[in-house]
Amino acid sequence: MSERLFQHKKQQEHCPLCNAVLQVKQGKKGLFLGCSAYPACDYIKPLSFQSESKIIKVLTEQCPACQHPLVLKQGHFGMFIGCSHYPACHFVVHDQPEERAEERIPCPDCQQGELVTRRGRQGKVFYGCNGYPHCKFTLASKPYLVSCPECGSSVCTLKKETQTYRTFQCANKRCRHIFNSEKAF
The missing domain is CATH 2.40.50 (OB fold (Dihydrolipoamide Acetyltransferase, E2P))
Structure with missing residues (x-):
């Protein structure tokens, strides 16, 4: 048994366009074979045939x-x-959200625009002023028209809700006061 059991045999694949050796390369969609004569030859061949979905x-x-x-x-x-x-x-x-009349909430920063629902790059919902790019005010959670007892700001976000009370946080970035409000039945 002089022959090795697991002997590596190098196989080279050649480019069908220019006959140069193909190399394994990493791209944003995974591994692929690319021509070694790149940029003179831009031949590529995917290594895995995965569908995107x-x-x-x-x-x-x-x-x-x-x-x-x-x-x-x-x-x-x-x-x-x-x-x-x-x-x-x-x-x-396409998912069509139920169209319901949302209350109009004025932007607490510029006082001219209104807060509207938006989606970020990852699809996450946030609330921002419709006066963008002049006003860059945003909130991560849904705004409510509840006045803050500390600074008097008219916009707050809901932090916690139980059967008897709600806990709000002021949307004013300088205040951020947390307070409780009794739930109206």
């Missing part, structure tokens, strides 16, 4: 655009419902 469940509903079944998928930004005939059909069910 994974099918979790086939649903009984039909796609209104092409009549193929809809599927529940896990994508880069979370779960969503889309057509099973992708990429030929790009239908996606």
